[in-house]
Amino acid sequence: MALIVQKYGGTSVGNPDRIRNVAKRIKAQRDRGDQVVVVVSARSGVTNELIDRAKSLNPSPDEREMDTLLAIGEQETIALTAIALHAIGVQAVSRTGPQAGIITDDAHTRARILDVTGGDIKRQLDEGKVVIVAGFQGLTANGEVTTLGRGGSDLSAIALAWALKADVCQIYTDVDGVYTADPRVVPDARKLDLLSYDEMLELASSGSKVMQARSVEFAQKYNVLFEVRSSFNDEPGTIVKAEAPNMEQILVRGVAVDKNQVKVTLSELPDRPGVAATLFQALGAQGVVVDMIIQNIGRAGLANLTFTVAKEDVPRSEKVAKAVITELGGGKLLPPADIAKVSAVGIGMRTHSGVAAKFFGALAKAGVNIMMITTSEIKISVAIEPAQADTAARALHAAFDLGKA
Amino acid sequence: MALIVQKYGGTSVGNPDRIRNVAKRIKAQRDRGDQVVVVVSARSGVTNELIDRAKSLNPSPDEREMDTLLAIGEQETIALTAIALHAIGVQAVSRTGPQAGIITDDAHTRARILDVTGGDIKRQLDEGKVVIVAGFQGLTANGEVTTLGRGGSDLSAIALAWALKADVCQIYTDVDGVYTADPRVVPDARKLDLLSYDEMLELASSGSKVMQARSVEFAQKYNVLFEVRSSFNDEPGTIVKAEAPNMEQILVRGVAVDKNQVKVTLSELPDRPGVAATLFQALGAQGVVVDMIIQNIGRAGLANLTFTVAKEDVPRSEKVAKAVITELGGGKLLPPADIAKVSAVGIGMRTHSGVAAKFFGALAKAGVNIMMITTSEIKISVAIEPAQADTAARALHAAFDLGKA
Numbered sequence: 001m002a003l004i005v006q007k008y009g010g011t012s013v014g015n016p017d018r019i020r021n022v023a024k025r026i027k028a029q030r031d032r033g034d035q036v037v038v039v040v041s042a043r044s045g046v047t048n049e050l051i052d053r054a055k056s057l058n059p060s061p062d063e064r065e066m067d068t069l070l071a072i073g074e075q076e077t078i079a080l081t082a083i084a085l086h087a088i089g090v091q092a093v094s095r096t097g098p099q100a101g102i103i104t105d106d107a108h109t110r111a112r113i114l115d116v117t118g119g120d121i122k123r124q125l126d127e128g129k130v131v132i133v134a135g136f137q138g139l140t141a142n143g144e145v146t147t148l149g150r151g152g153s154d155l156s157a158i159a160l161a162w163a164l165k166a167d168v169c170q171i172y173t174d175v176d177g178v179y180t181a182d183p184r185v186v187p188d189a190r191k192l193d194l195l196s197y198d199e200m201l202e203l204a205s206s207g208s209k210v211m212q213a214r215s216v217e218f219a220q221k222y223n224v225l226f227e228v229r230s231s232f233n234d235e236p237g238t239i240v241k242a243e244a245p246n247m248e249q250i251l252v253r254g255v256a257v258d259k260n261q262v263k264v265t266l267s268e269l270p271d272r273p274g275v276a277a278t279l280f281q282a283l284g285a286q287g288v289v290v291d292m293i294i295q296n297i298g299r300a301g302l303a304n305l306t307f308t309v310a311k312e313d314v315p316r317s318e319k320v321a322k323a324v325i326t327e328l329g330g331g332k333l334l335p336p337a338d339i340a341k342v343s344a345v346g347i348g349m350r351t352h353s354g355v356a357a358k359f360f361g362a363l364a365k366a367g368v369n370i371m372m373i374t375t376s377e378i379k380i381s382v383a384i385e386p387a388q389a390d391t392a393a394r395a396l397h398a399a400f401d402l403g404k405a
Numbered sequence: 406m407a408l409i410v411q412k413y414g415g416t417s418v419g420n421p422d423r424i425r426n427v428a429k430r431i432k433a434q435r436d437r438g439d440q441v442v443v444v445v446s447a448r449s450g451v452t453n454e455l456i457d458r459a460k461s462l463n464p465s466p467d468e469r470e471m472d473t474l475l476a477i478g479e480q481e482t483i484a485l486t487a488i489a490l491h492a493i494g495v496q497a498v499s500r501t502g503p504q505a506g507i508i509t510d511d512a513h514t515r516a517r518i519l520d521v522t523g524g525d526i527k528r529q530l531d532e533g534k535v536v537i538v539a540g541f542q543g544l545t546a547n548g549e550v551t552t553l554g555r556g557g558s559d560l561s562a563i564a565l566a567w568a569l570k571a572d573v574c575q576i577y578t579d580v581d582g583v584y585t586a587d588p589r590v591v592p593d594a595r596k597l598d599l600l601s602y603d604e605m606l607e608l609a610s611s612g613s614k615v616m617q618a619r620s621v622e623f624a625q626k627y628n629v630l631f632e633v634r635s636s637f638n639d640e641p642g643t644i645v646k647a648e649a650p651n652m653e654q655i656l657v658r659g660v661a662v663d664k665n666q667v668k669v670t671l672s673e674l675p676d677r678p679g680v681a682a683t684l685f686q687a688l689g690a691q692g693v694v695v696d697m698i699i700q701n702i703g704r705a706g707l708a709n710l711t712f713t714v715a716k717e718d719v720p721r722s723e724k725v726a727k728a729v730i731t732e733l734g735g736g737k738l739l740p741p742a743d744i745a746k747v748s749a750v751g752i753g754m755r756t757h758s759g760v761a762a763k764f765f766g767a768l769a770k771a772g773v774n775i776m777m778i779t780t781s782e783i784k785i786s787v788a789i790e791p792a793q794a795d796t797a798a799r800a801l802h803a804a805f806d807l808g809k810a
Contacts, residue, residue, distance in 0.1 A: 016458065016461045016462055019462060020462065050481070053421065053481075053485060054484070054485060054488050056421045057421055057424060057425065057485060057488050057489040057492055058488045058489065058491055058492035061488040061491070062487065062488060062491050064498070065484045065487045065488050065491075065499055066484070066488075068480060068483065068484040068499050068501070069480070069481060069484035069485065069488075071480070072477035072480045072481055075473060075474070075476070075477045075480070076455070076458075076474060076477055078473065079459070079470045079471070079473040079474035080458060080459060080462060080474065082467065082470045082473075083459050083462050083463045083466040083467060083470050083471075083474075084462040084463065086463055086466070086467050086470075087462055087463035087464075093469070093470075094470055094473050096473070096550075099548060119548075143504060143524075145501075
């Protein structure tokens with residue numbers, strides 16, 4: 001008998017038919033003799049509906065009240081899922097985030113989990129019940145409702161799996177697992193059976209939309225084994241777990257493309273120490289996350305600084321850049337340009353040489369022009385023209401033989 | 406500076422415009438220097454939507470889960486009301502029923518309030534905030550969410566007014582107050598300035614839909630002064646409070662009509678002791694509330710028993726009646742017939758004679774045929790043909806001079 005935490009996202013519980021489908025899957029797991037805890041999100045769309053309703057009353061609604069408001073989305077789903085389970089003869093009980101003892105700090109709308117007590121979940125499981133827990137929400141020490149921000153339900157599931165010492169945390173989603181590349185772009189992309197936390201993290205931060213990095217980081221920190229799999233079929237998904245020696249035999253695990261990046265360039269900046277520091281401190285203070293950076297010396301000894309940010313951060317970045325140019329007493333802000341970031345990820349890079357050579361060789365052969373490069377211990381990323389992104393992904397996928405098991 | 410509890414029903418918070426309107430009313434009260442606690446219902450319609458969604462998954466959904474589900478209706482309204490107050494510069498904070506310390510028993514979907522701690526409401530008020538509390542919901546000692554059943558938000562408001570020692574509990578609704586009769590039926594019906602709890606109770610149980618009896622009973626038990634008034638204008642409403650000697654000067658306070666009653670007749674029952682007891686015990690065991698009763702002896706020494714019940718209880722009543730006939734070994738169940746119950750209510754009846762004579766005289770003069778009669782210390786009710794109900798109400802209203810202040 002295993003203890004399994006399952007997490008179903010908003011699409012999987014989007015309407016009564018889908019909730020019935022989820023209930024059937026839970027029953028199948030329970031019928032195998034396992035103890036099952038289920039974390040559910042709000043049905044897709046409901047969170048945006050609630051935000052719209054609040055903003056129609058107040059363009060900048062209070063974050064504490066937004067948390068009280070948004071928490072109702074998951075509260076609806078837990079009750080309906082329990083009710084659907086009863087209809088097919090499965091004993092089940094719902095628990096809100098607060099009832100499940102998800103304790104957070106008081107950073108409303110983006111709270112961090114401080115502790116998970118689990119409430120009475122263990123007792124309910126021992127009485128033979130499936131426990132349905134509201135994802136995305138928690139409670140401060142003062143009894144205020146909080147929400148965990150984007151990807152919060154995955155985080156709830158992984159944190160509960162840790163607290164309950166579950167054997168596995170299954171993250172059900174609308175994809176079959178993590179692929180060697182986006183199958184819509186690379187026809188012979190293959191589902192991965194196994195990934196390390198580090199690889200999953202690099203893929204998450206490189207444009208693979210399967211999970212938010214914070215949930216993977218939590219799993220890594222507390223060594224929670226999880227599986228990404230589809231709620232629409234019964235195929236095994238992708239297991240993500242701590243690195244094992246044999247995992248390094250694979251040089252590159254996957255190729256990721258992020259088309260949500262924009263390149264911002266400041267040219268003709270005075271070339272003196274501290275220019276870059278001034279800019280990136282100012283960006284950081286505004287909450288802008290900078291990804292790739294290049295600095296070089298242009299004509300007349302003046303410096304050029306180029307960095308990439310997510311599309312939604314462009315207006316704030318331009319505002320900061322203009323202020324910094326004024327402060328420095330010189331420089332020009334060039335128009336922002338869309339770029340694509342293409343990355344190859346694999347823990348095998350740590351111990352194998354020649355990966356970079358093969359990477360750049362493949363892109364050169366495919367005629368892809370590289371604008372920027374960044375690397376980590378287990379990743380190589382390049383910024384290129386968006387129009388060349390798919391070509392680059394296919395070239396790298398083929399070069400590293402990712403289509404073969 | 407007074408402490409005022411205001412309660413707004415589902416119609417008053419039915420859409421963003423109405424929530425804005427409620428926020429303005431709250432601000433006006435706050436601007437007069439009063440401390441304000443606001444109890445809100447779910448927007449009208451949302452509770453039925455949620456019930457439908459649950460029943461599409463399970464025709465008889467678990468009551469504990471229904472409470473978790475239904476509680477989200479009020480949770481939405483408290484957050485949106487607080488957000489609307491912030492938009493017009495009023496400091497406000499929302500509290501769910503559990504956060505407000507509304508402690509109930511565990512009779513899910515119809516829980517009784519055991520205690521009200523108020524949580525941190527006093528402190529929030531002292532900090533200058535308006536506190537918005539979710540009506541209709543509470544928490545068991547075990548931390549389970551409960552709902553209070555029909556009229557639950559009124560009960561929440563009155564219970565909070567008691568716990569906080571409020572000066573008045575204002576029940577805002579879509580009518581101006583309690584009238585001497587239904588103004589749609591009796592053109593010169595007049596709004597009452599003042600009522601005793603007993604009169605309000607008799608009116609509530611006689612078809613006046615303004616408030617559920619349980620809230621009035623709670624107010625009477627704990628001596629909570631409340632006012633029924635409209636959320637769509639600024640007119641004073643009807644104050645309901647403990648009886649004072651001068652209130653007895655009014656003979657009859659109002660006339661109520663209940664058209665939701667059905668007469669059930671069992672004829673030719675064996676006339677032996679215990680027949681009525683058998684029937685009414687069986688009905689009580691099924692949760693059927695019987696209102697009026699007549700027993701008489703028909704032909705051949707056989708007994709007839711007639712009683713009235715609310716329309717929704719007719720199927721259960723017929724089932725019970727058939728079982729009792731089988732058990733007694735005799736009797737016939739006649740087809741149920743709609744009736745109207747018309748009542749005159751006033752605490753002055755206790756000390757004044759001649760009320761009954763005037764009551765029956767007025768109905769006789771109006772040609773109204775009486776089927777059944779019941780009386781209490783402060784009420785006379787008759788069952789009549791539904792077609793004669795309006796005629797009867799007008800006749801009684803005129804006979805007791807209720808159109809005059």
